[in-house]
Amino acid sequence: xxxxxxxxxxxxxxxxxxxxxxxxxxxxxxxxxxxxxxxxxxxxxxxxxxxxxxxxxxxxxxxxxxxxxxxxxxxxxxxxxxxxxxxxxxxxxxxxxxxxxxxxxxxxxxxxxxxxxxxxxxxxxxxxxxxxxxxxxxxxxxxxxxxxxxxxxxxxxxxxxxxxxxxxxxxxxxxxxxxxxxxxxxxxxxxxxxxxxxxxxxxxxxxxxxxxxxxxxxxxxxxxxxxxxxxxxxxxxxxxxxxxxxxxxxxxxxxxxxxxxxxxxxxxxxxxxxxxxxxxxxxxxxxxxxxxxxxxxxxxxxxxxxxxxxxxxxxxxxxxxxx
Numbered sequence: 621x622x623x624x625x626x627x628x629x630x631x632x633x634x635x636x637x638x639x640x641x642x643x644x645x646x647x648x649x650x651x652x653x654x655x656x657x658x659x660x661x662x663x664x665x666x667x668x669x670x671x672x673x674x675x676x677x678x679x680x681x682x683x684x685x686x687x688x689x690x691x692x693x694x695x696x697x698x699x700x701x702x703x704x705x706x707x708x709x710x711x712x713x714x715x716x717x718x719x720x721x722x723x724x725x726x727x728x729x730x731x732x733x734x735x736x737x738x739x740x741x742x743x744x745x746x747x748x749x750x751x752x753x754x755x756x757x758x759x760x761x762x763x764x765x766x767x768x769x770x771x772x773x774x775x776x777x778x779x780x781x782x783x784x785x786x787x788x789x790x791x792x793x794x795x796x797x798x799x800x801x802x803x804x805x806x807x808x809x810x811x812x813x814x815x816x817x818x819x820x821x822x823x824x825x826x827x828x829x830x831x832x833x834x835x836x837x838x839x840x841x842x843x844x845x846x847x848x849x850x851x852x853x854x855x856x857x858x859x860x861x862x863x864x865x866x867x868x869x870x871x872x873x874x875x876x877x878x879x880x881x882x883x884x885x886x887x888x889x890x891x892x893x894x895x896x897x898x899x900x901x902x903x904x905x906x907x908x909x910x911x912x913x914x915x916x917x918x919x920x921x922x923x924x925x926x927x928x929x930x931x932x933x934x935x936x937x938x939x940x941x942x943x
Contacts, residue, residue, distance in 0.1 A: 634774060642826055646660035705733050745774075794819070801895075802888065806932045825888050828884050853936065878912075882916060
């Protein structure tokens with residue numbers, strides 16, 4: 621078993637692996653096919669064997685399929701896994717319909733999640749977003765009640781503002797903030813990240829390669845059926861410009877004998893001891909590369925090159941991560 625560094629989520633929260641496994645891609649997303657279930661379960665098992673104990677899912681991933689899959693994978697290994705679940709997003713026929721964060725809905729969601737996962741307590745439970753349709757006090761207060769009932773251990777939040785984060789933490793201690801963070805998406809550095817650090821809240825950072833932009837494998841133009849065509853970042857001259865920036869990342873990766881993906885992950889983990897890169901995958905073959913990224917160190921000059929090349933605003937266009 622590899623000795624993966626542990627980080628603490630929250631001032632008095634749990635210790636988890638500094639590299640997290642995002643399980644979303646183990647279910648059908650964007651209308652795609654469902655990956656091989658045996659391979660997905662094997663990927664979870666190998667991640668656990670490698671010291672990665674943080675498993676991230678959402679009750680809306682694959683309409684509950686993702687939770688059932690994880691439930692199968694951890695059936696004999698509950699104590700090895702730390703389960704993080706997002707709730708609140710409503711989908712119909714693969715289309716996003718909005719959020720339902722009413723207390724009555726949250727109390728309904730939790731029971732379905734526990735049943736699908738086959739567990740008695742969810743380690744980290746969090747609204748996937750907050751849309752101001754329900755007061756923060758009601759949302760966090762309801763999850764706090766679930767903590768008292770023994771159905772939830774720790775409370776997290778995702779995709780919110782610094783103001784909402786402070787308010788949520790004043791209601792009940794927040795252990796983790798989940799959000800998109802990468803060299804290409806650094807808007808959160810101005811307000812949200814400082815607020816989380818001030819409050820002692822851990823960061824679970826997904827989309828480290830910015831929807832594949834930073835893998836070094838993207839070409840222009842994208843295939844007509846590629847879902848990323850919907851985002852301005854991947855359209856026309858924006859994509860041409862952005863891929864020119866990625867060439868610098870590719871060159872630095874070549875100089876360090878690693879992949880651009882590894883550099884992108886390593887940059888995220890270097891942003892703070894309280895920050896966890898959350899890497900989504902569905903195949904065991906991806907694990908070694910992602911784990912080795914946690915060992916990469918940068919010289920001050922290398923870090924300066926990355927921070928300058930990918931300064932805020934350097935990447936043109938946005939995605940759903942844009943705030």
